[in-house]
Amino acid sequence: MNESLGHIFVDSFLINNFVLCVFLGMCSFLGLSAKFSTAWRMGVSVMFVITVSGILSYGMNIVLVMLHVEYLRLIVYIVIIAATVQLTEMFIKKNSPALFRELGVYLPLITTNCAVLAVPLFQTARNYNFVQSTVFALSASGGYCMAMCLLALVRERTELSDISSLARGTALTLVLASVLSMAFMGFAGMGGGG
Amino acid sequence: MSTTTTPPNPFLNGLWRQNPTFVQILGMCPTLAITNSVRNAIAMGLATAFVLVISNGLIAAIRKHVPKQVRIATYIAIIATAVTVTDYLVKAISIPVYKALGPFIPLIVANCLVLERAEAFAAKKPVIPSMMDGAGMGLGFAFGLTCLGTVREVLGAGTFLSIPLFGPNFEPWVLFLLPPGGFISLAIWLLVFATFRERKQRQLQAGLTEIQPAEVRS
Amino acid sequence: MSGVTTTIIEVRTSPHLHGPLSVDMIMRNVVYAMLPLAAFSVWQFGLSALVLLATTTAGCVLAEHILCRANGNASTVNDYSAAITGLLLGLTLPPGFPLWMALLGSLVAIAPGKLLFGGLGSNVFNPALVGRAFLQAAFPVAITTYTPTLAKARFAEFVPTTWTMPLMKPPPIADWISQVRVDGFTGATPLVLQKFDHIYTDPWPMFWGQRAGSSGEIPGFLILLCGAYLVFRHMMDWRIPVAMLSGAVAAAAGFHLLDPARYPDPLFMLFTGGLLLGATFMATDPVASPVTPRGMWIYGVLMGVLTILIRNLGGLAEGVMCAILLGNALSPLIDRLTPPRPYGARKPEGAI
Amino acid sequence: MNLFGTKRLWRGVHVPENKEQTAHLPIRRLPFPPLLVVPLLQHAGKPAKAIVREGQEVVRGEPIAEADGFMSVPMHAPATGRVERIAPAPSARGELTMAIYIKPYPSASQEVLYGSDQDITQMSPAEVIAAVQATGVVGLGGAAFPTHVKLKPPQGRHIDTVVVNGCECEPYLTTDHRVMVEYPKQVLHGTRVVMRALGVERAVIGVEDNKPDAIAALRKANADRPDITIEAVAAKYPQGAEKMLVKVLLGREIPTGGLPADVGLAVFNVATLAQIGELLPHRHGLIERVVTVTGPAVSKPGNYLIPLGTPLRWVLEQAGCTDQAASIILGGPMMGPAVGSFDIPLTKGVTGVLVMPAKKAETIYPCIHCAACVDVCPLHLDPSHLGLLARKDRYEEMEEIYHLNDCFECACCSYVCPAHIPLVQYFRVAKQMNRERKARA
């Protein structure tokens, strides 16, 4: 499958947005989107981790295929991700303690964000080459970041209105996400020609 | 409720009281992604339950030997192993089911429910209760998925387990098979449960105030 | 107290004067401004459009009334906002749309689209569009089944799909369409014809109402007139529709220059589909749009460009609805990025 | 800014002016009330110190209280009579303040008997400032800020232009209007006094274009002097606010939290300068001012020259207030506070007495984000968002992110709000809460 980079970008950023259309990274999407300041920080950290671990996984996958131990893929990927998160944490802690204080709580959570694991799995399944993988990792995580920010801003707005106690919380967030998802359906078919 | 004195049965706890889907709102990715048919929902639920039982059991077994600093890494490694095993087992059992669940079996690794149970329960309790907890949580999760799958399949396709329910002229609400429908169905269930819980709490509160108002305050 | 006859003093806070507008007045006038469109629609499509508009309007008003009461609150139907939602929803649906689906759409528009967020003023998205988006996703076939305008027997018979039994599939109407259509008018909308069959329709006749489409989106001139009425009475912000339409025209012109054979000209884009209706009556929903002047321009242009992007590149023939919903979702961000520079601020500053 | 020949304010609102009832009526004197109540604090700053004893006789124009420091002004007896007592009296704000009660003699004339002539051309700026302080003149546009303080700009600030505010944008009020029509010479004289005190070569008098007769009168009186220009500006509320006027006339923006002196300006109200021009040559003190008494419920509306300390009740009786239920406003309808008592005395800062009929209670709708308030806010704030935050008690955010403290409560937002949300009231409460929080911290 030889997809153009533009297709990969539009596809993973908008049409098959990880969060709104493929349901990846749901826990953080629902859990960390109450505040915009948290959401975009989380989004950017995830972007960073996804890009780095995506590239590393691409390299590791070549090794795995060479050794004919494809069945170890999953465990290797998750180790790469955990290591990336750990390294990111250490790096930020050392170079920007202020940023670390703000992000500290969320960083370990990235390990259990399935959007992060999905990127290496998808790029392997789709046989992307190196450039494609990188573009895919960037656009998919960018899509995640964008969806996070959108939802967070919309949620912050609902904070200012009087919502019945019953709907407050996850149910309301889900309805918001659902409308966002419907709006994103408008992008479907983009680049499909016709 | 703070009035409970005996520790809850770990199995029932997960199945109902601390239901992962409706109460803890954990493991949302498969909950939303793999519930457009009841069959897939059940399969995914069972796969997760299986992973939970194995990983909880293994982690409980080695819990005393795990160095504290690397415990998360250890749990993740064990969970990844359990998931890989499940992955191959599902593939061996049925390829269509495997295809339907798509990438979401490997993604069980990143299901926060599994790690959460490892950290919150299996790391502190013996093997048997941990496995019970895993089974309870897993089945509770499967229950949640099935609930969601039912709404989505019945409304979205007019069928239940692929059996047509409304005759040939039924107009399915395609929306429910699409991503927005996943969000909406979960929102509906959460609203239903919230209403239910609110009412129950009010009754409980009313009942308790009548009998022993002092104890509620403490 | 000799001489002074005033005996009761009211102590109020300033200001002691108030401008002439009030929310219910604005909402009422928006309803008035949509009535000519509804009338035109009934003239074009006959009984089916009439019952469709009546169903959505009554559905929204009743849903709001009942749900408010069920929650133990006072009913808020008196502010006319539910009527706007209902009428607007009806105007965006195809004239022969099954009534049970329309009723469902009204319920969705009001319940999760509006009341769940806390009622008037709190909805993040335009409720009518939430209802329509739900219907579009749920019943993609029914919502793209258009019927010809000015059918001869339109005041004597209904479109066969109108009275579909609840929960049931609407009957196929291809035969009915070929039987009733008058020369020159087909069921397919110009956008669909252009996109899938590359059949170009002349824009100006469309502007005067000669085409198929959703029940209220057809008479371009009338939509602009009604919008002008609201702008003139200071009940609508003129910046958003102007920005949206110019954004759309600019984007369409760009595409057209790039490949005139494939992408139709801006005038065609302007007068087809729901662009005029959406820009005038939906994008301007104040609740879901930004409040800062610069924000309104950005918001409008963004929606216009998105509409054209979706129409030209996407899989759907029409993009107004998704564009406006996306605009709604972006409006908090736009507000945040375009804070007005306060008088005397020492340097321009952003709120982020 | 100069698109139609007239300088105009882009934000703000067109409020029905309602000035026609009184704009053509010449200023008339009001008779002395049976009892005058002269509060010691009629200005912004420290209260004056009484220098009379109970029972003492005072002559109209005689000082009865002296300034307590630089941020204070003296008081003068408004009428010849006897000091009844020195005791607390109600004030417009509600709290009690010390006041000198004077019972005028029944035969007391309106002639000012106290004072002696002086030639300001012979005085140094410091002497002018002292002389201005001695007149007791404060800002008569409503703020009541001691005028002489403005004549001494803060260290390091150079004033290049004097701006004279003749806009009077509040509906109903016509005091400044009448002062400009009837006393243009005094206005110009007062302007020269402050120019001299500040050492400034240039002055601009800004008058709204709905007062053509005032502009004509001023121009006529100023025919021979190019250093003072009279500019017409388009009528719009709140054109009379200092910040707006400065921006429209000279294109300068007073920085947040700053003073006109920060952009090289000093701003005075026309009525203030007219009083200085009138009083200073004779060493007189400020004992009366022009007040517009009007409103739908007043049978004899007009512009009255009222002795300071006249109780509200007397004014209303003289002007023929008839309505049974009403709210009484000191100042204009947009910013003036409503009072709860007939016994409060009129002070130096009162520009008008407005009697409005009782209003129907209006439904308050939720904010529909119509942005009308954003469009009119002359300070370019976001009242819509501020209002929403205020409802959720998020006062800190209002101050830190949304510039709450810039708001000067012109009430344009409340005026236009179709949902009838009392935005200005929200902002007052929010500011108060923030002040209290800071005081606690």
Next chain:
Amino acid sequence: MNSVVMIRFLGVLSLICGMLIVGVNIVTHGRIQINQETILRESLIQLLPGMDHQTVYVIEPSGELAVHTGGETTAKRLFAGYDKGGKLLGVVLEANERGYADIISAMYAYSPSAKTVTGFTVVEMRETPGLGNKIGTDPDFLANFKALDASHPITAVKHGTKKNPWEIDAISGATISSRAVGRLLANSIREMEPVIQRNKERIERGN
């Protein structure tokens, strides 16, 4: 806790985990292979009714065919199906094309001698349920592929306007997905036809 203990622990852990995975892999490998082959056979039989056995070829980057010996491959495959007598029934090809929502993966049967498409089945898609996804289920649509002339470029035309044997009668309301199928076939045949014709005899022999 010193790092030696940690590293030793992690080492032992990964060893155990690795062994566990390898064990499961060995146990299930055969079974999975059988499953996959069954699935493949079923879909081939569906496309080429009456098929008895098949040969799997891999199309090498050079455009040459090589008999596939098993195991995973990322290259495109070509299946040749034969009846009991060893006579070539047709070839089955895999193809992908971007549809409305995502990529449509499909398999179709092609008769090299008659140059017609004789069967079509969707392997994977995410087209709109109830609309676009009818390309995999709608009997009227699938009837297009009983004998679709492939000697002329295949196109999909609007529902009810099919005139020529190389046209696909689109599903009403799902024009984009139907056209995607048209493009899928046209592109794949344009690419594969020379390869098939070049190796026609070899495919007929089955080596």
